[in-house]
Structure formats: structure tokens, C-alpha cells
Amino acid sequence: MTTVELTRFRVSPERAGELLAARPEMIADFQADRDGFLGAKLVRVSAEEWLDIVEWRSSADYAASRAKGANRPGIQAFFALIDELVSAEEGTLS
Template sequence: MMAMELARFTVDPRDVAAMLAARPAMLAALRERFSGFESLRLVRLDERTWLDVVIWASRADADAAAATIGDVPECRSAFAFIKEVVSMEHGEILFAGDRAA
């Protein structure tokens, strides 16, 4: 069953441009290193607060990635701009609807 990871974190507003610039390399590394990686969305909640919405093929894939993601240089570079991890949650996706073309 697919899993969703929700990571709420803060970034100093002065670091936003650099954090955004680091994201494409992080996305490429996630795709390359983790076969269970499905997608990544970055959501701005307010001036300082952000939410990563990551879809994994399974909770086991999410857990396996969590164990080694800090060893991936591109991920470490993107995570360097995080001032505080406010919360980290995981859940199973039971229903998903996509916008039809």
C-alpha cells in the first residue's frame, strides 16, 4: 500500500532561494537512489513554514529511505536550510483522486 510522508519544517526567509535551488538535485537523487520513491511536493504554509509531501510505494520504502537519506549529498545539501523539523508523520494512502486531462 502506498505511503505518504508529511514533513513540516521551517526555513529562514533569507535562505528560501538557496533552498529552492537545491531541490532539483535532491529530487534527482531521490529518483536515482530510492526505488520506492514516487513523488515530492514542497508546500509553503507561511513565510517560514514548509511542508514536504512525499509519496512512497510503501511504508517500508519510506522507512528504508529514512535510514540512509542523510548519506545522500544532494539531500544533505537541501536539508541544510532547514532550521527546525516541526513534525514528521507517515500514513497509508487509502484513496487518491487525480485530475483528469
Template sequence: MTAIELARFTVSPEAEEAMVEGRPSMIRALRARFPGCLAAYLTKEDDGSWLDVVVWRDRTEALEAARTAPSIPECAAWFQHIATSGGLRHVDVVHSWPPATES
């Protein structure tokens, strides 16, 4: 079953540009290690906080990635931009439109 990872966090204003610029490298490294990473969306909330939305082939791979991503150098470097974490959660997709597909 497809799963979605939701990570809420803040970034200091002076680190935002570097965080966004470093994102493609981090996502490439994450996908190289975890091919079940199907899509990733970095969003900015109206209050200035960020919500990272990552779509996974299944919850097992999402949980494994959450556990081990800090050991991937590109991920560890990207995480350094985070000032405060609002938590990480995983949800299962019960229905989607368009239907979820594997890559």
C-alpha cells in the same frame, strides 16, 4: 500499500531561494537511490513554515529513505537549509482518487 511522508519545517527567509533552487537536484538523487519515490510536493504554509509531501510506493521504502537520506550528499546539502524541524511522519493511503499508480 502507498505511503505518504509528511515533513514539516522552517527555513530562514534568506535561505528559502537556495532551498527551492536545490530541490530538483535533491529529488533526483533521492529517486536514483529509491525508485519507490513516486512524487514529491514542497508546500509553503500560510504561517511561513513548509510541508514536504512525498508519495512512496510503500512504507518500507519510505522508512528506509528517511533513515538513510542524510547519507546521500544532495539530500544532506538540502537538509542544511532547514532551520527547525516540526517532525517527520508517515501515513498509509487507504483510498485515493485518482487511484495511486506505480511509476
């Protein structure tokens, strides 16, 4: 079953453009370096709150990705724009 990563975070509204500009490079790094990465969607929940929905082939792939952290420049640049992590959850598509 496909694993879904749900990460809610805050970014100051003034940096929203930077966040969106950093997104393609972050996705490219995930595609190049993260086995089991299937895709991601970014949802703006409010002026400063965002929800990142990432699909993984398996829970093990998601765990391996988390262990790598921000190991590539595109991922680092995206993560650096996050002011606050609100929540991180894992679920399964049925």
C-alpha cells in the same frame, strides 16, 4: 497502498530561494537512490514554514529511505538549509 511522508519544517525566509534551488538535486538523488520513491511536492505554509509531501510505494520503502538519511550531496544540501524540524508523520493514501 501508497505511503505518504508528511514533514513540516522551518527555513528562514532569507534562505527560501536557496531551498528551492536545492530541491531539484535532492529529488534527483531520491530518484537515483531510493527504491519506492514515487514523487514529492513542497508546500510553503508561511514565510518560514514548509510542508514536504513525499509519496512512497510502501511503508518499508519509506523506512529504508529514512535509514539512509542524507547520504547523497543533493539531499545533504537541501537538509542543511532546514533550521528546525516541526513534525514528521506517515500516512496512507486510500
